[in-house]
Amino acid sequence: MQKTDNLTAYINEHANPYTQTADLEPLIKEASKARYVMLGEASHGTSEFYTIRAEITKQLIEEHGYSFVAVEGDWPPCFEVNRYVKGMAPEYSTARDVLRSFNRWPQWMWANEEIIPLIEWMKEFNKKQPARNQAGFYGLDVYSLWESMEAIIEYLEKIKSPDVEKAKNAFECFEPFNKKPEKYGVSAAYYGEDCMEEMLEMLRTLRQNKSTYDDDPEASLNMQANAVAASNAEAYYHAMVSHDAESWNIRDKHMMEALRIISEHYGTGTKGIVWEHNTHIGDARATDMANEGMVNVGQLAREMYGEEDVYAVGFGTHRGTVIAGAKWGAIPEKLVVPKGVAGSWEDLLHKSGSFNKFIMFNEENRKLFRDIIGHRAIGVVYHPEMEHLGNYVPSRISERYDAFIHVDETKALTPLIS
Template sequence: MRWNTNTFGLRRFLCMPLTLIMLSASMTSAVIPIKTAYGEAAEGTSSQPKNGALGQGPEAKTARSYQTAVSDWKRWVADHAYALHTIQPESWSANGGSIAQDKFSDLDMLIPLLADKRIVYLGENSHGVAEFNLVKTRLIQYLHQTLGYNMVAFESGLGDAALAQGQIKKMATQETMRRSIFGVWWTEETKPLFEYMKETHKSESPLRLAGFDIQVQSPLFQDAKWIPSKGLKDRALQAEQDVRKWRMSKDLSGFRKVKPELIKVYEELLQVVTKNENALKMDYPDEPHIVKLMKRALEDRIRVIQEYNELCIQSNILTEQGDYSGTQPMMEWRDRALASNLAWLATKVYPEERIIVWGHNGHISKAQSLISNMPKSMGELMPEELKRESYVMGLFTGQGQFAENTREPVQLDPMIPGSMEDILTAAGQPYTFMDLRYRENERGNSWMFERMIASYQVMMPMPLELRRHFDGVLLIKQVKMPTYLPHKK
């Protein structure tokens, strides 16, 4: 394993819509410290010298070796980890989406962990893993059927998801997916979630869709009957293209010249929303909060034009010079916006709903800024009250293949001996879940409480204090890239 942060070329990650940019300098010093439980001498050791001299006398002991520690950890994991029987989504009824409860018996260990939580985060260390899409769909089915989670919020456009939800009953399933989420999840493995979601809208407890991202995904106004002026609609569609184009630019002065006119377009659209609320509600009847959500989406566009695009352009300029310092403020701005939107959804739009969040490990982490040179993540920027009511589950790969955001296949490197992934494989199961949050530090699980190598982002292993980042981890031992649906024409 080459532990060089430039192994795959940092440049390709910069300012991409979805990829978490890993710039951690800690990779060059990724050494796993050897500790004993509670910071004391391990069983079979002595913390005090005997007879005045260390190592003298018949009772003298020695510290365990690192290999012994790993063996201790693996024995403990084999006894304490939970196995999922399957990651395949369950079959549901054709009249409301109900699923027999005994299909989920292997997931019932989640009940005591999540029964008092309002938000469950489901992460992933890559957007390009088929098994992640499958297991998340099954977990969402379980959380909806068993624990009453009725919202799925994607790391995708807030306005895009609102429009798709607003027409979910009449829109074809695949079109709902394409309209609402980023293209990295347009896969055969994600389709069952949207099929299930649509079916539940025949029941009294539908599973609803939301987004919380601020990036321009697809034009919000392509079918906007609620905009009476053709001239304004054309300007709005052009503005959507321009906002997206300028984010990739290196012409800061040029952007500043057009910025006032771009902002003006979205300010006019905000006025039109207020004047045409009824038309908007009629066009999107399956989203009762469509007016509030559209206003938020337009306000997000204005914030992106005012601040985010400038950060992106500045980062692009620096990156061309081989200076990656501009990526950190850009990344943190986005995560602050994600946190703001998600908190707003949870408290102002759906204050009574329990929410499942679908996003990258790097966004849901509770403590990303603990990693050297990394900005604060959405998870650590959430309000404290919502943090207390949340459970954060990171998903990790074992071996096999994944896909880049470009859909290009990449072969995973072998697991690092003594890494979190290596330790969890000791459970001897293809799908292994471990709770980290409700554990006391003891000899067999001290790996949870110290710096441990894990692939927080796939192919970029780094030292993490796992419990600071995640409440639980799910390891898929063997993975492959998704089966992608064609790009939009």
């Protein structure tokens, strides 16, 4: 038998079909043993990836005591969602209102119809909980330099903190770049004109005086996370112009730092759910990323917390449609996702039966899925006609994930347009 024939046979033996969330109960039960459940996605524009993760998330929060959802999104707008679900944002009447806070491209990642039911569910769930048990919603990403700085200054001014001058001094350093990170990146990388010293000084000051901001725990968390986001964003934009691998590592290490800060806010024994692309939650050591010196959240979390406390679930599809842009900043389009390339993980999952299925990897079967195989990854910029040239990541699937959910045919999510 050829290697692909073996894999198809192994999939037939170990995969379970599913048509509804109840069918995923064995996976959810196993995942709930971990401190962190990481739910992936093969694209940022697929409806089913959002709706399935939402149903799993509800069960983990309601039945297994998970405290927060941390997503691949910027801290400031995600914190607005957090305020909404915790009943602290009377200025928003509905989830649709608060999702308008997402105004950085690609907005559709969070400003979409599919996420609305989860946000409204979290708000209703929290109404029945004491404040200490309310589930939170937070962003892990690193892009929000200007927005985070503005939030820090606004808060420090509100409480009349003497630290506001250092924050303003740091922010003034960035003003010549007109909120254009690419301009700052070029200036920092090639001309040595950066704001690193100002950012580090601000961060040191805020950390030294952290105890003075503890009267309002959520506000204190917000300022601390914004300070770290702003500092790491400076480093990210500094590196992204000339060091792709370095900027990637800065970003994923930042996301781990943000996850740690959120966890410490909730206290010892906290359990959290992470929503990010497969390329972030699937262990980088099981892909060719490792050859380029790249790390990711999945790897770092396993190293920091132990493999038994991290449960990573990959998601994929054989074919369908997706929302993406032809280039960065372009108007999003509904694009056709072609059938999985012959011999790829997606192709073999389809050949084993054209229905939705999931596989849980364990000590008995993990060795069967360790062969390197191409595994599709779709970004916010996508060219379907070219995907065979660069959208398949060589992966050892059972080492990259603890489980995998396959949706045979998917449809594009629905961005909010009003």
